[in-house]
Amino acid sequence: MKTGKNILMGIALTSALFVSAQEPVDYVNPFVGTTNYGTTNPGAVVPQGMMSATPFNVMGSEDNKYDKDKQWWSTPYEVNNKYLTGFSHVNLSGVGCPDLGSLLLMPTSGELNVKYTQYGSEYTDEVAVPGYYSNMLTKYGIKCEMTATPRTSRARFTFHRGQGNLLMNLGEGLTNETGATVRFVNDREIEGSKLLGTFCYNPQAVFPIYFVMRIDKAPATRGYWKLQRPMQGVEAEWDGYSGKYKLYTSYSKEMSGDDVGAWFTFDTTEGEAIEVSIGVSFVSIENARLNLETEQPAGTTFDQIRAQARKKWNEDLSRILVEGGTEEQKGVFYTALYHTMIHPNILQDVNGQYPQMEGDKILTTDRNRYTVYSLWDTYRNFHQLMTLVYPERQMDMVRTMLDMYREHGWFPKWELYGRETLTMEGDPSIPVIVDTWMKGLRDFDINLAYEGMYKSATTPGKDNLMRPDIDDYIAKGYCPLMEQYDNSVSHALEYYIADYSLYTLAKALGKTEDAKLFYDRSMGYKHYYCKEFGTLRPILPDGTFYGPFDPLQGANFEPSPGFHEGNSWNYTFYVPHDVKGLAKLMGGQKRFVNKLQMVFDKGYYDPANEPDIAYPYLFSYFKGEEWRTQKLVKELLAKHYTTKPDGLPGNEDTGTMSSWAIFSMMGFYPDCPGVPEYTLTTPTFDKITIKLDPAYWGTDKLVIRKEGGDGYIDQIRLGGKKYSKYRLTHKDLIHAGEITFVCK
Amino acid sequence: MKTGKNILMGIALTSALFVSAQEPVDYVNPFVGTTNYGTTNPGAVVPQGMMSATPFNVMGSEDNKYDKDKQWWSTPYEVNNKYLTGFSHVNLSGVGCPDLGSLLLMPTSGELNVKYTQYGSEYTDEVAVPGYYSNMLTKYGIKCEMTATPRTSRARFTFHRGQGNLLMNLGEGLTNETGATVRFVNDREIEGSKLLGTFCYNPQAVFPIYFVMRIDKAPATRGYWKLQRPMQGVEAEWDGYSGKYKLYTSYSKEMSGDDVGAWFTFDTTEGEAIEVSIGVSFVSIENARLNLETEQPAGTTFDQIRAQARKKWNEDLSRILVEGGTEEQKGVFYTALYHTMIHPNILQDVNGQYPQMEGDKILTTDRNRYTVYSLWDTYRNFHQLMTLVYPERQMDMVRTMLDMYREHGWFPKWELYGRETLTMEGDPSIPVIVDTWMKGLRDFDINLAYEGMYKSATTPGKDNLMRPDIDDYIAKGYCPLMEQYDNSVSHALEYYIADYSLYTLAKALGKTEDAKLFYDRSMGYKHYYCKEFGTLRPILPDGTFYGPFDPLQGANFEPSPGFHEGNSWNYTFYVPHDVKGLAKLMGGQKRFVNKLQMVFDKGYYDPANEPDIAYPYLFSYFKGEEWRTQKLVKELLAKHYTTKPDGLPGNEDTGTMSSWAIFSMMGFYPDCPGVPEYTLTTPTFDKITIKLDPAYWGTDKLVIRKEGGDGYIDQIRLGGKKYSKYRLTHKDLIHAGEITFVCK
Structure with a gap:
């Protein structure tokens, strides 16, 4: 078990590794400000980037010291927390009200489970440098790596042999707004939108984010989930999903709701990496796709994106x-x-x-x-x-x-x-x-x-x-x-x-x-x-x-x-x-x-x-x-x-x-x-x-x-x-x- | 107050009016089968039409004898019920499981209220003949009329002087599936989709309906509503909408969720009629619009549609x-x-x-x-x-x-x-x-x-x-x-x-x-x-x-x-x-x-x-x-x-x-x-x-x-x-x- 103290030591060590280097980018420690209500996060981002891909660890477990739903909370990440429920895409850093921090992408393995209080995992081996974040999910043995371009993210998840899963959770996130719609474009691509906003509980300040997500391997199966509204009486007796998460296994058109998501399962070999690219836009799904195709043209590798992000940071710094x-x-x-x-x-x-x-x-x-x-x-x-x-x-x-x-x-x-x-x-x-x-x-x-x-x-x-x-x-x-x-x-x-x-x-x-x-x-x-x-x-x-x-x-x-x-x-x-x-x-x-x-x-x-x-x-x-x-x-x-x-x-x-x-x-x-x-x-x-x-x-x-x-x-x-x-x-x-x- | 007995007498009288006529269509009484679990409904429909526009009176009030949420219930209408919460679009007639019966269109007047347990109304003066339905909302004094083409509906609501409102409720309906998305195309047109299905609680048998809705008068104001997820603790203290219906007044892009709707308000003169046309499709929003524009070309009047529906029924009968x-x-x-x-x-x-x-x-x-x-x-x-x-x-x-x-x-x-x-x-x-x-x-x-x-x-x-x-x-x-x-x-x-x-x-x-x-x-x-x-x-x-x-x-x-x-x-x-x-x-x-x-x-x-x-x-x-x-x-x-x-x-x-x-x-x-x-x-x-x-x-x-x-x-x-x-x-x-x- 990782303790809060160990985390801090681990990070200090991690950052110490970079302190020995020479370039400005190597002096940056993205964990600074991730506690004491600093509300920064160690996610992958480029200078002035629309996109950030951030470990999201503020909900779903009593083991977390800070839970977004139990107090006023405005950041997707707290360094003393333990339980990761995904990587949130497009986040706010250093603000006092909760917003954005949605599009939670999570890899798991074994039997498919879409309930965030259950599918989440603790993690070790955190690494964060400008434009790159990595950890190791202890529950699944999956290595997670995230990097970003201005408007897109790339994830690399390295699995063990067996059933690997990817979840795109559109129901949860830091924002207090809810409601999303998602659609399978094909087996390897989904698109959709999600409502964000109500920043500082201003009820009218809402806006949509549009996204396109692509995976580099065809899934064995794929579908959606949706938390079903609770039913009562005779309806609840007939419907086993009342108030529960229902998996949709044979439907791929529009799925809308308060708490919906898309899932994929894979047969993975030992050490197999599956990469996920996400493009976002605040204009349209078409633009999200254009952003993705422009900033990650065919053949772009994870390591290229990571290197490009580092280079840009170093130039600016x-x-x-x-x-x-x-x-x-x-x-x-x-x-x-x-x-x-x-x-x-x-x-x-x-x-x-x-x-x-x-x-x-x-x-x-x-x-x-x-x-x-x-x-x-x-x-x-x-x-x-x-x-x-x-x-x-x-x-x-x-x-x-x-x-x-x-x-x-x-x-x-x-x-x-x-x-x-x-x-x-x-x-x-x-x-x-x-x-x-x-x-x-x-x-x-x-x-x-x-x-x-x-x-x-x-x-x-x-x-x-x-x-x-x-x-x-x-x-x-x-x-x-x-x-x-x-x-x-x-x-x-x-x-x-x-x-x-x-x-x-x-x-x-x-x-x-x-x-x-x-x-x-x-x-x-x-x-x-x-x-x-x-x-x-x-x-x-x-x-x-x-x-x-x-x-x-x-x-x-x-x-x-x-x-x-x-x-x-x-x-x-x-x-x-x-x-x-x-x-x-x-x-x-x-x-x-x-x-x-x-x-x-x-x-x-x-x-x-x-x-x-x-x-x-x-x-x-x-x-x-x-x-x-x-x-x-x-x-x-x-x-x-x-x-x-x-x-x-x-x-x-x-x-x-x-x-x-x-x-x-x-x-x-x-x-x-x-x-x-x-x-x-x-x-x-x-x-x-x-x-x-x-x-x-x-x-x-x-x-x-x-x-x-x-x-x-x-x-x-x-x-x-x-x-x-x-x-x-x-x-x-x-x-x-x-x-x-x-x-x- | 209307009693069940009075309803039956009223209907008998209404149908008696038609019995004196000569054509086959005039012998039809669409109220037959609307009780005794017949599960037919008196809505407007043409022979083999995809569209039906039906009074929806099976939820929202203790005054209703039958409530869709309190027992096994498979029809949008029961003649002994009293409380109307809208007109549902595309319905099943004579089936034993609940499904479809959504896209609830409701006219109200006075202050905007989007809660169906409150905005609903009792009604009198029901008239139903093939292709046409009408009633008078006692709470608002609004006359409602519905007619239909194969894939579209037309509503005519006659208001008193004051504030008139139109609600398109996408959160409720007969179907046990939830989730919809809606968007303002302009002030007078919305489009969207809603998930239907889970017929007889078959959890995978789901499918989307797409719709386009146009109104013939520019609204004074317009927006959405969404039932907000209940929050707890400090969040609930800050957010006055926790667990309540929130009105969105300045947002018009995609609105998705379990319980969402669109509303319009109007300044109406005495006796002013506002007409609403809805096109549906099970393929796409574009097709819903094409259906609407094809079956209700510019200039088509309510009375033309009604006459056309009657003619078709009479020919077939x-x-x-x-x-x-x-x-x-x-x-x-x-x-x-x-x-x-x-x-x-x-x-x-x-x-x-x-x-x-x-x-x-x-x-x-x-x-x-x-x-x-x-x-x-x-x-x-x-x-x-x-x-x-x-x-x-x-x-x-x-x-x-x-x-x-x-x-x-x-x-x-x-x-x-x-x-x-x-x-x-x-x-x-x-x-x-x-x-x-x-x-x-x-x-x-x-x-x-x-x-x-x-x-x-x-x-x-x-x-x-x-x-x-x-x-x-x-x-x-x-x-x-x-x-x-x-x-x-x-x-x-x-x-x-x-x-x-x-x-x-x-x-x-x-x-x-x-x-x-x-x-x-x-x-x-x-x-x-x-x-x-x-x-x-x-x-x-x-x-x-x-x-x-x-x-x-x-x-x-x-x-x-x-x-x-x-x-x-x-x-x-x-x-x-x-x-x-x-x-x-x-x-x-x-x-x-x-x-x-x-x-x-x-x-x-x-x-x-x-x-x-x-x-x-x-x-x-x-x-x-x-x-x-x-x-x-x-x-x-x-x-x-x-x-x-x-x-x-x-x-x-x-x-x-x-x-x-x-x-x-x-x-x-x-x-x-x-x-x-x-x-x-x-x-x-x-x-x-x-x-x-x-x-x-x-x-x-x-x-x-x-x-x-x-x-x-x-x-x-x-x-x-x-x-x-x-x-x-x-x-x-x-x-x-x-x-x-x-x-x-």
Whole structure:
């Protein structure tokens, strides 16, 4: 029996094997974040791939520590679990709500059994590297291997002699939506669709996935299963399948239902490998087939696909080369960089077709159409990383956002495969777009973008998708607490930063009046400052502060009046666009610094939730206090970021936690979204070479060096010249050529 | 509140309206057989139509007397029920197991509600005539009207002012199979498929129906619903739809599941009619659309379809014209004739395509492909009626049976939409085919037919689909009782009559050896005759009779060792091919007659189950006893056949009960399937004109007259000449020109 501890050791050993190699891809450990609610998974995926093929081990057995049906659960894999019920195809990585993680492909052997509480198996010998995953099913002695292309997967299952089986389970999965239809095209191919969605229990945000699955060996027998509705009385007496799984053995046309699947049986020889290819699409079955035939042309081998995936990962990871630092630090760094290339992922098929945002049309693009925008998270640092290191992706991500506005009339908030899930709050597209444009990536229609941003910033009424409480926000300058847990302060804080971004853009575009309007709005945060507690505090509709008030209420995801996923301490310093103004409100630099330091000292800081993740950098706004940033960032990196499965501070939030680590380890951090500036801190490595794309930046690299001892920064040199500040504009960063941190 | 009594009175009045008219179609009362387990329904259908659109009132309310989920139930409609949950599309009429009866179309008004236990309504003002059904929903004040073409339906719903709704419920229905998928093609059209089957709980006999539905008005809103799987714990807390019906309001791609539907809402004016057209196919959605567009070309009105259906019914019913008799007797007669033209029904689409028998292929025919062969019932008299009056249909029905043999390797036993359900026992295709051929309808490949019949009569082993216990039957001449309720005697009795048919055919084809083999086998019934009881009696594997034995055990569908759906008395005289031999076994004519008379006198005779329905005619094998036939047939007709809803003796068995009445009322009955002869009895009417097709029979009509008083037959004249026998060959019947019964 494998224990949780053994798993961790096994993985550490596995990852250690790769640590001895030399290429960036070899430093990646896909198990990082697979516990501690990191919600990443070790599945096979390529950068920004639509497809991921992931071991699914979160249901069906009491032996699992975590069961998706027994608690709030948002990932197909937990490293401490034991019981595998298949490999799920197309998954979300690092999100807080369950969705996708369906099309469960499972090999078994012996007598056919389609009940997941029985057919599942424990496993050993897990291996996960970018683009490849493998394990050994202990119950069956079957070796499983998965690899992927952007829109397809390939599985290789190695059987013993006897009866081998393949199951495609369309009834279970991580998504809370149900309903699928499947059809045998021939003995070796099935096609179908399955409904996904209801992300964060938004009941209308649903969408279909289409698939085609091919096996490379003709089965001995094949059919479907369906869980039968329970019958009662005389019907139940006659129908032995009432409430049970029924096998359909002589039917091959459409099979639809809540809990259906397709099965194949084979006569296998000892060591015989059967390979399964799956193509998916969010447009149609035909496109799923086209994707499969295009990305896996006849004759493509498993090993070719695996090698291709590795090559692509290594190329992408090599945009940043690090030298010095420990092997562990390199592992943390490249794993983090790996995690920033999972989402957003491509949505369009090989022919460029994709489903319209919140509509029925099928549209066509000639570039990448992205999906999975967790913007409340990613607007803070992820898109800033994309802008700098992967500007061609950031451009397409922004262009996609503009297309969404064209198609739907709104920029995205939390977009998932063409549906606006309306998860979390605020107007996060604004800082993303403004940040990108202000940094110089401007090859998109800024006037249209401004139109869309202006719309969400000014459209009155509850139908304003981005700002449903905009009326009060405009009239009063803040959002009053209208219900006990309405997150009103969190809403307003998001609107302030979005409006500040809009202000900077309006100013740049010469829209003086708009600029004034949005600037004034962005200062509205001051309404919430309560001298009595020295924190932000919810305001009641009558203008008085909400009470009784406890700034600590809201830790650990407990509900808190006015604050979303956090307490007042997690939000009080979240005025990134007016840190000095906030400091003044608090009584000056000293009081600000002491209070912020107290947040860390007393453990109020949550390294895993977005509103406060830039707190460590705020010290550096004040001369003489920069050491605190350097000290805290180093400590936080060491404490929360490792190459172990619990090596993320918490939910990865589609690259946000990792982006924090990457910037922090490189020595600069974009602490104010929408403002093209960074705060500097001590880099982790002796030398960091960021390959810059000359087409975007006019220069081909930025080198960051760390010299001297292990102490605080003594001196910074920018392009060889001494630099006396701890904040740096994006323009200066790009053109520095080399930044050297000389430490004491 | 409508009471059961009121319904019956209402219907009697309704039918009375039509009784005053003159054309055959006007004598039909589709409510006959809609109670007393007749299992017919009053839905709109055309002769041999694939489509029927039927009020569905057998679920969802405690106010219903009969609920499909609370007992064994096989019809979509019961006249004593009250609560309508839609109009089901494509139904079975007169069968003993639940199937089809799905695609429930329901109009409602006011707030949208998709829960059938709530959206259903009581109704008044039922009208049913061939090809048309109407009622008024009391809850909504909506008038519902349905009419049909061979493969399509048209509904007209007349609304009050306000919000009108249409529901297409794909989750419920009579079938025990579940699972459907549906998709909006546009705001006014949906398409999809639903799984049907599991007839008589044969788990593998499943097949899909495809449909396209169009509405003639653009809806205000539209969407789907789906019953959500129940969730537990934290999931159920978050998801308000757990275990409930969820409305999907902004999604229009594939919706699949166990319990799904599509809904539309409209703003209706007072008296506004909305029409809905549905096309179906058992091949594909494309064919369903083609069927719809072909049978309801643009501009086709509801009234045109209704008129066309009436015209077709009247043409078909007019093949037999009756004069004299009471209006009630004419109502019984034409309603019975109507009921013989429901099944078998066409399976092929307008382009000739149909699904292969027990296979995946789509095949094409240039004539009618029939389906719904309840042959254990219909081989006894229904096909004989078709042969005589509708020979072009009987030919295509036989050709279809040959095609099934070509496609599947077996003739049908109980075929349902391309699946062999294996319901009931025996080898009933043999007497049907032999009877047809012996009567002179020979335009089919008799050699192939013989090959197929010989196969089922001789293939050893349990894999013989028609005769799974053939090994013992061949070795011992009978089927021993292997299990307590294995119906072994019933099996063997069916094999005897089939083998007798084969004997007559083999003889006619010059296959002397085969003829002897099958003749000898057919006499094996004598094994079962037990002198002690004077009845047939099960035989144990050791050759001794089964005991303790009660020839009455098995009445009212209670299980009985050796006998299927009946007791020994219901089977003892079922040796139609050797009535005189049986009499000899019983000790001569007198003992036979007395015993048979006792069966009637003591109430052992079941007029509603097939094995004994020819009993009344057996008396006429014996000179001087013919009056018993005449007396009993007249009494049975009067007692069991009326124009009231309970006007069938029991389950209609797809036309078998009605065929009994039709032959009996015309004065002749085909009491031995496979033998081209009839037994004569007193006709009900003064004059009966059967239009014969000269292309098949070389003559264009047969006139039957009744003259004299109300007593027994005194004299029979055949073509003007005195005829002294009470049995008549088919050839003599056809060429008689006129048969006159002179009664005392």
